[in-house]
Amino acid sequence: MTTDQSEVGYTFDDINSIAKDVLQKTQHRPTIGIICGSGLGGLADKVDQPDVVHYHEIKEFPVATVQGHEGKLVFGKLEGKTVVLMRGRFHYYEGYPMWKVAMPVRVMKAMGISTLIVTNAAGGLNPEFNTGDLMILRDHIDLPGLTGECVLIGRNDERFGPRFPATVGTYDDQLIKQAKAIAQELGYGPVLREGVYIMIGGPTFETVAESRLLRNWGADAVGMSTVPEAVVAKHCGLKVFGISLITDMCSLSYDAVNATTHEEVLKIGQKRAGDLQKLVSCLIGKIQD
Numbered sequence: 001m002t003t004d005q006s007e008v009g010y011t012f013d014d015i016n017s018i019a020k021d022v023l024q025k026t027q028h029r030p031t032i033g034i035i036c037g038s039g040l041g042g043l044a045d046k047v048d049q050p051d052v053v054h055y056h057e058i059k060e061f062p063v064a065t066v067q068g069h070e071g072k073l074v075f076g077k078l079e080g081k082t083v084v085l086m087r088g089r090f091h092y093y094e095g096y097p098m099w100k101v102a103m104p105v106r107v108m109k110a111m112g113i114s115t116l117i118v119t120n121a122a123g124g125l126n127p128e129f130n131t132g133d134l135m136i137l138r139d140h141i142d143l144p145g146l147t148g149e150c151v152l153i154g155r156n157d158e159r160f161g162p163r164f165p166a167t168v169g170t171y172d173d174q175l176i177k178q179a180k181a182i183a184q185e186l187g188y189g190p191v192l193r194e195g196v197y198i199m200i201g202g203p204t205f206e207t208v209a210e211s212r213l214l215r216n217w218g219a220d221a222v223g224m225s226t227v228p229e230a231v232v233a234k235h236c237g238l239k240v241f242g243i244s245l246i247t248d249m250c251s252l253s254y255d256a257v258n259a260t261t262h263e264e265v266l267k268i269g270q271k272r273a274g275d276l277q278k279l280v281s282c283l284i285g286k287i288q289d
């Protein structure tokens with residue numbers, strides 16, 4: 001048995017073969033990929049001429065195990081653009097290695113997308129935020145990456161991207177500008193935020209001391225996803241846009257403790273998903289193929 005991590009993951013040929021197999025199940029040729037966060041999969045219901053491919057139908061694809069993540073790819077048209085939505089993502093805390101968490105991003109790139117939109121449910125760390133706010137990701141902190149669990153660990157194939165990729169500018173400036181303008185037009189100004197998302201491994205929610213630490217590190221919101229996907233997307237040259245729905249406020253004081261639950265996360269998701277979906281749909285309409 002080997003514990004050598006350098007050979008793990010799917011090869012470039014594996015990824016292309018998976019993409020080819022999936023494309024045989026749909027007529028659509030997507031240019032935009034969307035990963036739906038916890039309870040935020042409803043956007044898939046807005047897709048015209050949908051073709052649905054369940055993850056279990058795709059050889060070598062992980063299965064989604066978390067409530068609020070259905071486990072299917074939805075291909076079709078949104079605002080005139082051809083899209084593929086992941087209705088259900090993979091998380092490190094489900095027991096998947098990082099490279100597997102983000103492998104669908106490489107598959108979507110191999111299917112032809114040039115832009116990736118990532119959505120998530122996140123806890124608010126910035127005391128000025130409120131539950132129900134929408135936070136555009138200006139940047140992220142890859143806590144697992146900083147502590148030795150970067151999604152790009154392992155042998156690098158330059159056909160995916162460079163060995164030492166830059167991560168500055170991961171979130172596309174132009175898309176951020178467009179999204180902000182759309183949010184103003186839609187009247188979302190009062191709930192629109194822009195900030196830094198920090199990924200923790202999960203599945204435990206933060207203690208008060210941890211929330212204080214993450215806040216002191218400069219994070220505005222915390223979640224257990226998104227960063228590996230965004231890093232892999234940037235590595236392979238995709239334009240990335242990220243947005244969080246703030247589903248709960250993290251406790252920064254022992255005097256006002258809120259013990260977050262996944263049910264609470266899904267409930268706020270249900271209540272506020274409509275606005276997030278509207279914003280994302282309008283942005284898709286503006287993206288140049």
Ligand SMILES: O=P(O)(O)O[C@H]1O[C@H](CO)[C@@H](O)[C@H]1O
Nearest residue numbers: 037038120121224225262265
């Ligand atoms: O990041 P998404 O998938 O939206 O899910 C968020 O919600 C779950 C916790 O309720 C965690 O998985 C967290 O990451």
Ligand code: HPA
Nearest residue numbers: 121122123222223224265
């Ligand atoms: O408060 C949170 N912490 C971590 N992940 C989350 N996902 C939704 N809310 C949270």
